[in-house]
Amino acid sequence: MSRLSLVVAGIDDTVPDVRRLVLAPADGGELPSYTPGSHLVLDVPSGPGRERALANAYSLVGESLHPSSYEIAVLRCDPRGGAAGGSAWVHALRTGDPVTATTPRSSFAPVQPATRHLLVAAGIGITPLVSHLRFHARWGREAELLYLHREGRGAFITEIDDLTDGSASCFHDRVSLLARLRERLLDQPIGTHLYTCGPTGFMDLVVAEAQAAGWPSSRVHLEHFGLDDLDPGEPFDVTVGEQCFEIASGVSLLEAMEKQGYAVPNLCRQGVCGECRLELGPATTGVWHRDLYLSDDDKAAGDCAMACVSRALPAADGRAHLEVLL
Amino acid sequence: MSATYSAEVCTTVSALDLVTGFPFPFPQETYRYSTNVEPAPGAVTTPAGQWGEAVVDVDSEYAQELAERAAILDRDPSRHAWLPHMDVACWDAMLCLMRELSLTRPDSMALTVLESGVRPRYHWRNDLLGIDHTFVLGDPSTLPDEPLAWIAAQVQEDIVLLDQRDGVLYGDAGVVTFAADWSFGFDVGMSFLEIHGPVPRLHGEGIITRAHEFLKRLQPGETYRRTNWTLTIGRRLDVSTELYPEWGPDRDAVLLLDDEAFGRDVHLRVEVQHLIRLPESGAVMFLIRTYLLPLVDLVQVEHWRVRTADVLEELPQDLADYKGVAKYRHRTAAWLRARGPAEGS
Amino acid sequence: MTSPVTASAPHPPHYTSVPDWTREPVVQPADPLGRVHTVIEVVGEDPAATAPVVAGWVAGLDGRDVRHRACPDTAAAVAALEADLVTAKVGHRVLVAGSADACLAVRAAGVRGGLADDEMAFGVVSVETRTVWCVHCSAATVAKLALDDVVACSGCERGLLVYPHVSRRTGRHLGFMVDAEEA
Numbered sequence: 001m002s003r004l005s006l007v008v009a010g011i012d013d014t015v016p017d018v019r020r021l022v023l024a025p026a027d028g029g030e031l032p033s034y035t036p037g038s039h040l041v042l043d044v045p046s047g048p049g050r051e052r053a054l055a056n057a058y059s060l061v062g063e064s065l066h067p068s069s070y071e072i073a074v075l076r077c078d079p080r081g082g083a084a085g086g087s088a089w090v091h092a093l094r095t096g097d098p099v100t101a102t103t104p105r106s107s108f109a110p111v112q113p114a115t116r117h118l119l120v121a122a123g124i125g126i127t128p129l130v131s132h133l134r135f136h137a138r139w140g141r142e143a144e145l146l147y148l149h150r151e152g153r154g155a156f157i158t159e160i161d162d163l164t165d166g167s168a169s170c171f172h173d174r175v176s177l178l179a180r181l182r183e184r185l186l187d188q189p190i191g192t193h194l195y196t197c198g199p200t201g202f203m204d205l206v207v208a209e210a211q212a213a214g215w216p217s218s219r220v221h222l223e224h225f226g227l228d229d230l231d232p233g234e235p236f237d238v239t240v241g242e243q244c245f246e247i248a249s250g251v252s253l254l255e256a257m258e259k260q261g262y263a264v265p266n267l268c269r270q271g272v273c274g275e276c277r278l279e280l281g282p283a284t285t286g287v288w289h290r291d292l293y294l295s296d297d298d299k300a301a302g303d304c305a306m307a308c309v310s311r312a313l314p315a316a317d318g319r320a321h322l323e324v325l326l
Numbered sequence: 327m328s329a330t331y332s333a334e335v336c337t338t339v340s341a342l343d344l345v346t347g348f349p350f351p352f353p354q355e356t357y358r359y360s361t362n363v364e365p366a367p368g369a370v371t372t373p374a375g376q377w378g379e380a381v382v383d384v385d386s387e388y389a390q391e392l393a394e395r396a397a398i399l400d401r402d403p404s405r406h407a408w409l410p411h412m413d414v415a416c417w418d419a420m421l422c423l424m425r426e427l428s429l430t431r432p433d434s435m436a437l438t439v440l441e442s443g444v445r446p447r448y449h450w451r452n453d454l455l456g457i458d459h460t461f462v463l464g465d466p467s468t469l470p471d472e473p474l475a476w477i478a479a480q481v482q483e484d485i486v487l488l489d490q491r492d493g494v495l496y497g498d499a500g501v502v503t504f505a506a507d508w509s510f511g512f513d514v515g516m517s518f519l520e521i522h523g524p525v526p527r528l529h530g531e532g533i534i535t536r537a538h539e540f541l542k543r544l545q546p547g548e549t550y551r552r553t554n555w556t557l558t559i560g561r562r563l564d565v566s567t568e569l570y571p572e573w574g575p576d577r578d579a580v581l582l583l584d585d586e587a588f589g590r591d592v593h594l595r596v597e598v599q600h601l602i603r604l605p606e607s608g609a610v611m612f613l614i615r616t617y618l619l620p621l622v623d624l625v626q627v628e629h630w631r632v633r634t635a636d637v638l639e640e641l642p643q644d645l646a647d648y649k650g651v652a653k654y655r656h657r658t659a660a661w662l663r664a665r666g667p668a669e670g671s
Numbered sequence: 672m673t674s675p676v677t678a679s680a681p682h683p684p685h686y687t688s689v690p691d692w693t694r695e696p697v698v699q700p701a702d703p704l705g706r707v708h709t710v711i712e713v714v715g716e717d718p719a720a721t722a723p724v725v726a727g728w729v730a731g732l733d734g735r736d737v738r739h740r741a742c743p744d745t746a747a748a749v750a751a752l753e754a755d756l757v758t759a760k761v762g763h764r765v766l767v768a769g770s771a772d773a774c775l776a777v778r779a780a781g782v783r784g785g786l787a788d789d790e791m792a793f794g795v796v797s798v799e800t801r802t803v804w805c806v807h808c809s810a811a812t813v814a815k816l817a818l819d820d821v822v823a824c825s826g827c828e829r830g831l832l833v834y835p836h837v838s839r840r841t842g843r844h845l846g847f848m849v850d851a852e853e854a
Contacts, residue, residue, distance in 0.1 A: 190760060
């Protein structure tokens with residue numbers, strides 16, 4: 001995967017706790033165009049409060065065609081509250097600091113045959129939908145936005161106003177957003193698609209409302225920022241070639257393999273990017289996949305797993321084992 | 327050209343660049359379907375020269391093949407089709423192909439972004455066709471034709487655009503005038519998997535589902551390629567199912583030809599297929615470039631002569647049937663064998 | 672996948688363009704999650720066949736907004752669907768009861784009208800009739816046909832092989848000249 005050398009070219013802290021960063025190519029010139037809804041994976045070096053380097057995904061919010069810079073917006077998350085530290089690092093960056101990142105990756109694009117787009121965002125989940133709105137404005141597509149944010153803390157309010165001609169609806173509490181959503185879900189022409197981004201619990205509510213209104217799953221799209229609060233899981237055994245070792249509860253297969261000296265390619269470490277896919281052998285007792293990357297068919301085949309989040313499921317005799325093929 | 331082969335040594339039926347740039351498709355002595363994709367572009371050296379340096383190739387047949395495409399579209403407009411939601415993908419494809427053309431021929435083609443932003447404005451120059459034009463993205467009134475039709479008239483490649491939705495790729499737009507025994511007009515709107523439904527062996531071996539998974543994960547800026555091949559009688563680019571009654575009889579008739587005519591008539595047909603994720607629409611662009619080399623030119627390269635004979639002799643019957651070469655592949659192999667190195671160059 | 676898999680007749684791959692329900696009659700279940708259901712009954716030659724299919728769906732959707740459209744032929748069924756789709760909201764489902772040939776044609780109208788695969792279900796009562804599109808002259812030929820049969824094209828009179836390949840947009844089978852190689 002190609003990597004980009006960028007520098008921080010602009011910082012905007014106007015909205016409390018949300019930092020907008022402008023990242024320009026270190027050597028000038030143009031950056032690759034990207035698909036609306038794409039994200040950038042930033043390399044976050046290890047440092048104070050971060051035992052290891054991280055790779056954090058952030059949605060791109062600026063102009064997607066022939067960009068001279070990339071723009072992201074990052075919510076401040078306190079490491080003392082359990083955050084991994086990527087956000088704190090972004091909030092400490094200064095103009096001129098170097099940043100490396102992957103080229104943009106797309107996993108939440110607008111559906112082209114949709115005749116209309118209903119967008120539902122909560123908090124910093126607005127970010128991928130801002131680039132959707134830019135697309136819809138460029139190509140004259142019908143779009144409607146419902147946006148939940150704390151009063152005085154809404155990001156992108158001015159842009160959203162411009163991009164939607166003032167038609168976006170903002171809400172400051174979940175109850176009123178859900179009430180409005182319930183109403184709007186019943187009144188969308190058949191070609192409409194629904195997109196939601198926000199905390200997992202919020203998206204679950206949106207999906208439940210859509211299902212209750214009869215929406216089929218092919219019309220409902222979610223942007224996961226990753227899995228929050230993963231169950232630490234039970235211990236299990238792993239064999240890699242001749243070697244056998246145990247994975248403790250709360251330790252990932254990826255971490256354990258790295259500790260044993262295996263170089264497993266990886267990027268997001270949260271079951272999204274697909275880099276750390278491992279092939280599994282027949283001695284595997286079962287796989288608790290937990291990732292957002294593998295297809296249902298892949299998961300059903302049971303011969304692969306994502307090292308960062310997948311764990312062994314026990315067989316009938318209680319033994320939980322993964323046979324990793326390198 | 328660092329070739330063991332040159333114009334001074336041999337005379338060929340085809341223009342020299344069609345031999346030196348021929349993408350010989352057999353890395354192994356036997357052929358089976360596989361998910362044979364590799365990153366592109368990248369030059370591949372052959373005994374005659376090299377191919378693969380560019381995604382969009384412009385060779386000495388440029389004017390001839392574009393004229394042929396125009397004539398085919400004129401006779402049968404169903405070779406160009408797009409479903410209404412593919413408008414963005416068509417603009418996207420046009421921009422991408424202009425960029426690739428200007429990389430291939432920087433001396434005579436250039437795409438310049440005059441203004442970026444919400445409605446970018448561009449200047450496009452193609453000296454080979456005398457085009458010098460300014461247009462605005464998304465504004466059809468600034469183009470002389472629909473974007474896909476306009477760019478298809480400037481590249482030798484056939485173009486299929488695949489829309490991705492709900493985890494499936496659909497062939498929803500394209501211009502395909504040089505199809506090898508399939509009907510684009512019939513297939514448009516089908517999923518990638520459905521399009522390949524009738525191909526033998528792909529079924530049980532998971533090849534096509536793996537290719538589909540691979541394509542779905544292709545990211546913008548990533549380009550891959552693969553090759554495919556068959557035999558074609560005559561230098562006939564359009565062997566579409568539509569025209570089967572015209573070219574079908576050749577498969578029997580070719581067996582009646584004497585050896586000299588057989589070697590000039592039978593061509594190894596190679597498709598170089600490029601797969602490109604387009605940024606704005608998220609569509610996958612599938613480019614199919616067809617190269618034809620007659621046996622008389624193929625045997626000028628000893629390795630090509632022997633390898634092609636090996637592959638044709640060993641090819642399983644169901645693949646030979648599907649590729650439509652069953653009737654004359656053994657004669658072709660025998661013809662190649664009979665032209666041993668002593669007789670050749 | 673609703674049809675049985677037997678060792679003697681391998682199940683076609685799930686990615687063929689030929690739906691299972693055109694090989695043998697299958698009645699797919701109605702989606703209880705739908706809010707409004709258009710049930711299109713293409714009565715055709717055998718009203719006794721479609722009636723129980725419709726009755727089964729309607730009974731299962733008790734209490735929901737079900738709109739039953741009885742249509743004498745495929746053209747009327749397509750027109751009824753197109754009329755419903757003008758005002759349809761997301762949450763709408765379409766159920767079609769009739770011959771496989773009629774179901775393919777109505778499915779094509781649904782696809783053209785923007786319906787997703789998970790918004791349509793089919794109750795097939797017969798699979799004898801197929802529509803074949805001639806790739807050489809574009810004429811359509813309707814006849815009692817199995818896959819891989821040969822039929823005379825109603826337009827150009829060529830003998831067409833009924834290829835196991837069906838268009839989503841038209842519901843027709845691909846037909847091409849079976850003996851083109853015999854000069």
